[in-house]
Structure formats: C-alpha cells, structure tokens
Amino acid sequence: MASRRSKNDESTADQQPPSEPSTPQVAPALGVEILRKLIDRAEELARQPLLEPSDINAFNQLARPQMARALGYKSESIKAVLHTGGDKGFWMGMTESDRQQEYHAQIKNKIKLLHSCVQHLEMELAMAPPVAAQLSRAATAGRSAMEVLERLADRFPAVARQLRNRQHGRPAFTVKDEYDVQDLLHALLRVEFDDVRAEENTPSYAGGGSRMDFLLRNEEIVVEAKCTRDGLDAKKIGEELLIDIAKYRQHPHCKHLFCFVYDPEGRLENPNGLERDLSREWEGVPTRVLVRP
Secondary structure (H helix, E strand, C coil), X not given: CCCCCCCCCCCCCCCCCCCCXXXXXXXXXXXXXXXXXXXXXXXXHHCCCCCCHHHHHHHHHHHHHHHXXXXXXXXXXXXXXXXXXXXXXHHHCCCHHHHHHXXXXXXXXXXXXXXXXXXXHHHHHHHCCHHHHHHHHHHHHHHHHHHHHHHHHHHHHHHHHHHHCCCCCCCCCCCCCHHHHHHHHHHXXXXXXXXXEEEEEEEEECCEEEEEEEEECCCCEEEEEEECECCECHXXXXXXXXXXXXXXXXXXXXXXXXXXXXXXXXXXXXXXXXXXXXXXEXXXXXXXXXXXX
C-alpha cells in the first residue's frame, strides 16, 4: 500500500495534556451529544483507506477540550481515548501496511472508548431525579436542540438513501422534491422532539398570511426545509430565506430559525459559502443554515 508520508518513523504518540483546572461539566444530555459528534468524526477517519499520524493527532486535539466539556476534566477517561502509543522503534519496524492496520486499530479503539463514555453519561441521565432532569433540560434546551437539528441534517442524506433500498421488492421511498423532504424531516423531528407543529400559521405580513414548515413549540425554533431544483439556486434560496425570516419573526414563538437545504444533485456550486453567508442573526432572529447533499 502506497504511503502518503515521507517519514516512516514518525510516532503517533500525542503529547500529554497539560495540567489544567477542572472543566465544568455540561448537563449529561448535552455531553452525550458532544461525544456522539466525536464518534461520528472518528468513524469518518476509520473509513479512510489511508491514515497519517497527523490525522490521529488532529483528532486528539479536537477531542481533548470536547471530552473535558462533556465529562468534566476526568483525566483517566480522556487519557485513555487520546492514547496512541508506540515509540519510534516500534513504528520503524513496521511495513506501511502494518502501520495502516495499527492506525485504524487505534481509531477503532477510540470509538469503543467513546461509546463507553456515552453509556456512562446515559446512566447518569437515567438515574437523575425527574425534577433535576427537567431543570437540566430546560437549562440547555436552546443549545442542545440546535445540535440535535444539525445531527438530523447530517444524517438526512443517509436516511434518504436507505429508504430507497426497500426489502422484498417493496416500492422505494424516494426524496424527489421539497414535499418529500418535508415529509421525511417531519418523521425525523418526531423522534427527537415532543411538540412538532407542521404548517403553523404566522400572523399576517404584507397583507397576507403564511405558513412555516415546522415549529418546535417547546424550543421556540422554526424549521424550514428546502430542496434544490431547476431555478432554485443559491441566490434564490437566500432571497426566499430572507422573506421567510421577515414573515416568521412576527410569530411569538419564533426565537430561532433553522433552515435545512437538501441538495442531492449538487446543484449548489459553493454550499459552504451559502452556509457562512446566511448563518447569522437576521432581523433579530438567529439563523442557522445547513446544506447537505
């Protein structure tokens, strides 16, 4: 297997974390979301055919502060996940194929340990007194709800692909247009949120009423779903979103707006630029835009 590295004797051993003060631990529910995002990133690395020590070290640098936030500064748990092992002599004696196997084994071990940390937090959450759990949820509802929405958007393309591959010759559920996107997103929202209101009416604006796609009533978040098509380019999406914001901000329970743009055919030339340009506070409404293929 060809190597992407010029130095075969580079060690993947990460530096020991510096001594640092105790990090306040977030609520267990939010901690679980933080750790699951790290697991997603580690699984992405595990799927790469070639890995470098820099890939593993970059993951460790990302994971250290996030784990400290999710777990408090529980040094033993963090050290176990960040450990890479192997000195120069250990790596110099390996072929490139053996090194790649070792790198992937390290990533898989990190995934296993992170899952153990998630289970620990889920046990804490399950054993928490009901009132305390409700207070914890209320204290983090705004932030954790947006993180859940981002996770749903990230997984939406994979769910859509899976529904196309039905068993026993059953008709496929294909996501072809904006109505299909709304139907599938509605089902996913029901998994995570208790009060999902579809096509909620907004107060009259500019002489006419309007309907938002979804309102998460408890979280006070409006969710808008769009699907690219002929004539719906980045400029048109931006224009529609600004019109939506002007209408939705009239609703007393629209405190945030989350816009999911499904672009299965890759029509948008610069989706990252669209996200950066539109994810900001518009007319007093903090707005998050995510584009997924």
